[in-house]
Amino acid sequence: MLSNQSKNALRLLLLLSLLSTTGCGTLVSLLAEDMEPPPRQNHGGVKLDIYEMTQTGRYPILNIVNVIDLPLSVVGDTAALPPTLWINR
DSSP states (O other): OOOHHHHHHHHHHHHHHHHHTTTHHHHHHHHOSSOSSOSSOTTHHHHHHHHHHTOTTOOHHHHHHHHHHHHHHHHHHHHTHHHHHHHTO
16 A cells, blocks of 8 residues: 555656646647648647647647646647747748
């Protein structure tokens, strides 16, 4: 049986693991070359998160990660908007 301290450490590790994947929609949309939806669009991370959430046959945990990632992608995409607009001019 795990002690309370071990359980709390595992919970913290799981939480940090989930949080480390957030914001990745923005990074993927900026750095990927060949993807669906097309890369380097305005608010591409948000579009990517929504696209992945609407795909069928996905693992349910990925939808949870995308829901967590969505507001962070909004912030990241807004911060990346000036260079994205410059690239797409």
